[in-house]
Amino acid sequence: MSAQLPTLLSSLTFLTFLMGPIFAIGLINRTKAIWAGRKGPNLDQFFFDLARLLKKTPVYSETTSWIFQIAPWVVLTTTVMAAAFAPIVPGFSLFSFPYDFVYFAYLMAMGRVFIILGALDTGSSFEGMGASREAGFSALIEPALFFAIGTLAILSGNTSLETLTQAGAPGSAAAGYAIASRFFIFFALFILLQFEAARIPVDDPNTHLELTMIHEVMILDHSGPELAAVQYGSALKFVVLAGIMAALINPIHGPIHGPIHGPVQDPENGLLSFAVSLLLIAAICVLIGLSESLMARFRLKTIPRYATLGVLAAVLGLAFALLGNGGPL
Amino acid sequence: MDLILASAIILLLGAVLGLALPGNTRRVWSSIVSQLIASVLILIPTIPILLGGPDIRHEFFWSFPVNRIGIHIDALGAFFLSFSLPMTLLGTIYALGYLSPYFDKKRHAGIHFAILNLVSLSFILIYTVENAMVFLLGWEIAALAAWLAVIWDYKNQKIRFAGFNYLVSTHLSLLFLIAGFMIMGSSAGSFDFQEFQKFLGAPSILRNVTILLLLTSFGLKSAYFPFHTWLPRAHSAAPAHVSALMSGVIHKAGIYGILRFTLLMGTPDRWMGWTILIFSTISALMGVLYTATQRDLKRLLGYSSTENVGIVGIGIGLGYLGLYWHNPVITALGFAGAILHVLNHALFKCLLFYAAGAIYRMTHTIDLEKLGGLLKKMPQTGVFFLFGGLAISALPPLNGFVSEFLIYQGLFHESVPELSARGFFIYGAAMLALVGAVSALSMTRSFGITFLGKPRDSSITCHAEAPLSMRFSMAVHLLGMLIIGFMPFIAIAWVTEPAKLFLVAGGMKADVLPALANLQNAVSPLTKIGALFMAALLAILSLRWLMLPRSNRRHVTWGCGYSVANPRMQYTGSSFSEQFVSVFRSLLRKVRRDQLPDGPFPGDGYLNTHYVDAVEIKMFKVLGEGERLIELWMSQLKDEPRFAFGLGLFFLITLALVVVGR
Numbered sequence: 001m002s003a004q005l006p007t008l009l010s011s012l013t014f015l016t017f018l019m020g021p022i023f024a025i026g027l028i029n030r031t032k033a034i035w036a037g038r039k040g041p042n043l044d045q046f047f048f049d050l051a052r053l054l055k056k057t058p059v060y061s062e063t064t065s066w067i068f069q070i071a072p073w074v075v076l077t078t079t080v081m082a083a084a085f086a087p088i089v090p091g092f093s094l095f096s097f098p099y100d101f102v103y104f105a106y107l108m109a110m111g112r113v114f115i116i117l118g119a120l121d122t123g124s125s126f127e128g129m130g131a132s133r134e135a136g137f138s139a140l141i142e143p144a145l146f147f148a149i150g151t152l153a154i155l156s157g158n159t160s161l162e163t164l165t166q167a168g169a170p171g172s173a174a175a176g177y178a179i180a181s182r183f184f185i186f187f188a189l190f191i192l193l194q195f196e197a198a199r200i201p202v203d204d205p206n207t208h209l210e211l212t213m214i215h216e217v218m219i220l221d222h223s224g225p226e227l228a229a230v231q232y233g234s235a236l237k238f239v240v241l242a243g244i245m246a247a248l249i250n251p252i253h254g255p256i257h258g259p260i261h262g263p264v265q266d267p268e269n270g271l272l273s274f275a276v277s278l279l280l281i282a283a284i285c286v287l288i289g290l291s292e293s294l295m296a297r298f299r300l301k302t303i304p305r306y307a308t309l310g311v312l313a314a315v316l317g318l319a320f321a322l323l324g325n326g327g328p329l
Numbered sequence: 330m331d332l333i334l335a336s337a338i339i340l341l342l343g344a345v346l347g348l349a350l351p352g353n354t355r356r357v358w359s360s361i362v363s364q365l366i367a368s369v370l371i372l373i374p375t376i377p378i379l380l381g382g383p384d385i386r387h388e389f390f391w392s393f394p395v396n397r398i399g400i401h402i403d404a405l406g407a408f409f410l411s412f413s414l415p416m417t418l419l420g421t422i423y424a425l426g427y428l429s430p431y432f433d434k435k436r437h438a439g440i441h442f443a444i445l446n447l448v449s450l451s452f453i454l455i456y457t458v459e460n461a462m463v464f465l466l467g468w469e470i471a472a473l474a475a476w477l478a479v480i481w482d483y484k485n486q487k488i489r490f491a492g493f494n495y496l497v498s499t500h501l502s503l504l505f506l507i508a509g510f511m512i513m514g515s516s517a518g519s520f521d522f523q524e525f526q527k528f529l530g531a532p533s534i535l536r537n538v539t540i541l542l543l544l545t546s547f548g549l550k551s552a553y554f555p556f557h558t559w560l561p562r563a564h565s566a567a568p569a570h571v572s573a574l575m576s577g578v579i580h581k582a583g584i585y586g587i588l589r590f591t592l593l594m595g596t597p598d599r600w601m602g603w604t605i606l607i608f609s610t611i612s613a614l615m616g617v618l619y620t621a622t623q624r625d626l627k628r629l630l631g632y633s634s635t636e637n638v639g640i641v642g643i644g645i646g647l648g649y650l651g652l653y654w655h656n657p658v659i660t661a662l663g664f665a666g667a668i669l670h671v672l673n674h675a676l677f678k679c680l681l682f683y684a685a686g687a688i689y690r691m692t693h694t695i696d697l698e699k700l701g702g703l704l705k706k707m708p709q710t711g712v713f714f715l716f717g718g719l720a721i722s723a724l725p726p727l728n729g730f731v732s733e734f735l736i737y738q739g740l741f742h743e744s745v746p747e748l749s750a751r752g753f754f755i756y757g758a759a760m761l762a763l764v765g766a767v768s769a770l771s772m773t774r775s776f777g778i779t780f781l782g783k784p785r786d787s788s789i790t791c792h793a794e795a796p797l798s799m800r801f802s803m804a805v806h807l808l809g810m811l812i813i814g815f816m817p818f819i820a821i822a823w824v825t826e827p828a829k830l831f832l833v834a835g836g837m838k839a840d841v842l843p844a845l846a847n848l849q850n851a852v853s854p855l856t857k858i859g860a861l862f863m864a865a866l867l868a869i870l871s872l873r874w875l876m877l878p879r880s881n882r883r884h885v886t887w888g889c890g891y892s893v894a895n896p897r898m899q900y901t902g903s904s905f906s907e908q909f910v911s912v913f914r915s916l917l918r919k920v921r922r923d924q925l926p927d928g929p930f931p932g933d934g935y936l937n938t939h940y941v942d943a944v945e946i947k948m949f950k951v952l953g954e955g956e957r958l959i960e961l962w963m964s965q966l967k968d969e970p971r972f973a974f975g976l977g978l979f980f981l982i983t984l985a986l987v988v989v990g991r
Contacts, residue, residue, distance in 0.1 A: 054877055055878065056878065057878045057879075057880045057882065058878070058879075058880055058882070059880065059882045059883070059884050060880075060882070060883055060884075061883070061884065061885065061886040061887070062883045062884065062885055062886070063702070063782060063783055063885075063886050064886075065704045065705060065781065067704065067715075067781060070870065073866070073869050073870050073873055074866065076869060077862070077865050077866045077869050080865065080869075081858075081861070081862055081865060097854035097858075098738075098850075098851070098854075099734070099737060099738050099741060099851075100854070102733075102734055102737045102738075102741075103725055103730075103734075103855075103858065105762065106723060106724055106725050106730060106765070107725065109722070109724060109765065109766060109769055110719075110724045110725065112769070113719065113722065113724065113769050113772075113773050116773045116777065117773055117776065117777050117781065120773070120777030120778070120781045120782055120900070121777070121781040121782065122782070122886045122887075123701070123702070123781070123782030123783045123886055123896065123899050124886045124887065124888065124894070124899070125894070125898045125899055125900060126888075126889055128782075128899055128900025128904070128905065129900065131773070131777070131900070131905070132900060132904065132905045132906070132907070132908050132909070133908055135769070135770040135773055135774070135905070135909065136770065136906070136908045136909030136912075137909075138766060139763065139766035139767045139769070139770050139909060140909075140912065142762045142763055142765070142766040143759035143760070143762055143763045145762065146755070146758050146759040146761075146762040147755060147756075147759045149741075149758075150741060150751075150754075150755030150758055150759070151755070153741055153743070153755075154751060154755075157743060159741065159743060220887050220889070221886055221887055224877075224878065224880075225873060225877040225878065229873075300908075304912045311759075318752060318755060322748060322749075322751075322752050325748055
């Protein structure tokens with residue numbers, strides 16, 4: 001069993017990234033529906049939506065150039081590539097190399113750049129508005145990700161995304177400080193998730209004609225397969241970030257694995273850890289669904305402040321990590 | 330050595346021919362050909378040095394104040410020579426197309442091209458000599474040549490002002506440099522760099538003062554914040570190739586200066602590392618915030634230079650701290666990242682300026698509020714600009730990512746010895762991430778507004794693609810970017826020898842090999858991942874093409890039910906960044922002039938907003954009001970004649986004491 005574990009875990013992780021987006025969206029919508037007293041669509045409804053879109057013939061705006069046509073596919077590619085670096089089980093991802101988290105962050109940025117360019121290509125004032133907001137808000141939240149990564153690097157003593165989420169060697173950090181630090185990092189990543197995946201209170205994924213929208217208004221002109229690519233891409237981005245968060249709080253530590261970390265250790269817990277992570281991802285989906293049901297969207301003026309909150313939470317996490325390691329304070 | 334001398338002579342010859350030959354076309358070609366030969370002659374001896382060969386040493390003797398002129402090309406000088414001359418050549422080729430409308434006029438275009446030859450010549454002086462006097466000579470040639478090249482369109486008063494502004498700034502930098510050289514010269518008793526080494530190698534208060542003077546001088550030269558005020562003016566006034574060369578190549582001499590004196594110093598103090606790191610982070614951040622606000626494409630690119638030298642500076646600061654800690658890995662990552670970013674910046678910044686120049690050449694404007702939809706008119710220039718923009722935002726798999734990746738690795742490295750430093754480095758990394766994200770915003774803004782959508786001003790027409798020589802220069806730069814981006818091991822091989830110098834100078838000779846091997850290992854995954862990324866993208870695109878429904882169905886952009894949308898309703902450069910910039914209102918200064926339509930029968934109205942340089946405004950304010958402040962102070966003193974007399978006497982006596990005391 002232990003020899004095949006990496007292969008098994010790889011296939012399971014791959015399947016999660018393949019199917020996860022569909023069920024994650026289903027779960028969020030179901031949560032919101034139940035909260036609102038409705039029955040809600042099936043959990044796999046998103047799959048049928050995508051299938052329908054893929055069969056449709058796209059219509060392109062007369063204003064657009066080739067940028068508009070390739071942008072959705074670049075977005076999809078970058079997200080798929082980013083998923084390859086992301087762990088679901090702590091310490092295990094499909095792909096890893098030292099400091100791959102920088103690559104991960106910049107891949108996400110690459111996807112964002114192309115979705116913005118696609119929006120600007122239409123020459124629509126609505127899409128320009130969404131593009132402007134997406135570019136600005138995502139820049140404001142970007143430091144949170146790097147503070148979080150740096151904190152986790154100190155806590156775990158590791159240097160690649162898959163192993164960042166592991167707890168450090170026993171005794172390397174005072175346990176209380178480490179827990180506090182992880183709590184704040186989780187909070188920061190949750191806010192980051194709301195920004196990146198365009199969820200309430202930052203953005204509303206359900207309407208797209210209001211002047212207050214960000215992500216949905218950028219894809220007004222996309223249709224057919226292109227729309228499917230963008231929608232699947234953003235759902236995948238959600239699962240990737242939720243997977244990292246799940247790995248961060250997963251109490252069962254799976255195998256320490258990866259090209260730089262040598263052979264698999266502690267193989268028994270791998271599958272159990274994976275199952276726990278899946279449950280945690282589902283829990284994050286429910287949490288998102290609940291927060292969408294309970295909160296209204298923020299006013300646009302408030303969103304930069306909310307981004308600052310995310311950055312501050314990550315900085316607090318860093319402070320606790322430094323304290324726990326006998327830092328400067 | 331003979332080859333270096335020969336290339337200098339050929340450059341001079343090309344300049345003379347450029348002045349003397351009849352006919353502008355012949356003059357231009359004499360400059361291009363002489364630069365081509367000179368570049369080849371320079372590359373022949375410098376490439377072996379970069380591959381680990383022995384340094385070139387030679388000496389000349391001159392009469393009294395100069396004495397010995399040592400010529401010494403080590404890996405650092407070789408590195409700067411190896412890209413400066415070829416890139417100046419490319420700029421000259423670009424100028425062939427850019428200035429071609431002037432060639433059949435009466436104007437003597439040869440002067441401009443002779444100046445470009447002199448720029449190349451000044452590189453040979455600056456990057457090879459070991460004598461402070463001759464170094465200053467090269468420095469001054471570069472400064473004056475750049476000034477003369479900036480004021481190509483000298484009949485325009487604004488351009489003369491920008492040129493004068495640059496001339497003053499660059500000479501302020503020279504003043505600091507001379508002061509630093511004088512301290513070193515009088516302490517060492519010679520103006521030879523090798524003698525400086527003894528003075529710089531031993532910690533002293535005077536050394537600290539000297540380093541501060543040198544950092545100020547080189548900071549002014551390379552346009553670090555807050556010494557950048559001359560830069561956006563000069564860059565928007567100069568012809569595109571001159572802006573490109575100034576930003577990408579000529580002002581890299583400032584970085585060279587910092588690096589050269591670091592080598593002479595050996596092991597720096599701790600405060601120097603932190604000073605450079607903090608100033609550079611601020612520089613990167615402020616530079617990039619300004620890029621998000623500018624309307625003028627070339628001004629925007631100018632500010633982006635301040636941002637990028639900031640990133641270079643973060644690498645240098647990291648290297649300084651690595652030297653101080655005697656940590657070979659961090660030293661190598663810092664300096665290699667910084668040096669590689671110098672090259673990368675030269676590659677993509679020149680490309681972007683060239684593309685901006687192509688836009689100006691074909692549409693006669695570079696105002697972001699007016700342009701739009703150029704990708705259909707200038708498809709190739711559009712692709713060049715897009716790649717330049719992606720690379721400058723450090724997006725993988727292009728070259729900008731490689732150097733920033735090295736710097737990030739240094740900042741996140743687990744071998745940072747002090748925990749507090751680790752904490753601060755994470756702050757630095759987060760700021761660098763913010764810089765990257767804002768840079769992505771400005772580049773999507775500048776590309777998206779100029780090349781996508783529809784023209785925002787119907788009076789602007791563009792009929793054709795830019796001339797071939799302009800596209801040729803851009804294509805070569807793009808090729809360089811792709812090579813570094815997809816085959817980073819080549820880039821690392823290019824900067825390995827220069828980085829090694831710092832390890833040796835810092836007394837870490839024993840650890841050179843593992844630290845350099847770590848550099849190669851650091852980027853080796855990027856090759857595979859870059860290829861994988863392209864393969865994945867191609868696979869996805871071809872699957873989409875083959876399997877999914879295609880169509881040529883076209884319709885108007887969905888206007889959300891509004892049916893008379895017109896191009897002027899599109900988002901413009903200003904509106905695109907307004908949301909983001911409003912967060913940083915306190916740091917950036919917006920000027921707004923308006924006369925809004927009012928009343929039941931509104932007359933003509935206008936609204937004009939733009940962002941001015943807060944530092945420059947402040948500086949002019951202090952300069953302008955300084956006199957008034959002193960006057961105010963003096964007039965108050967006048968009311969107390971006895972006190973004023975006492976104060977005057979006090980200063981006189983103090984002065985006398987100082988004079989007598991010597």
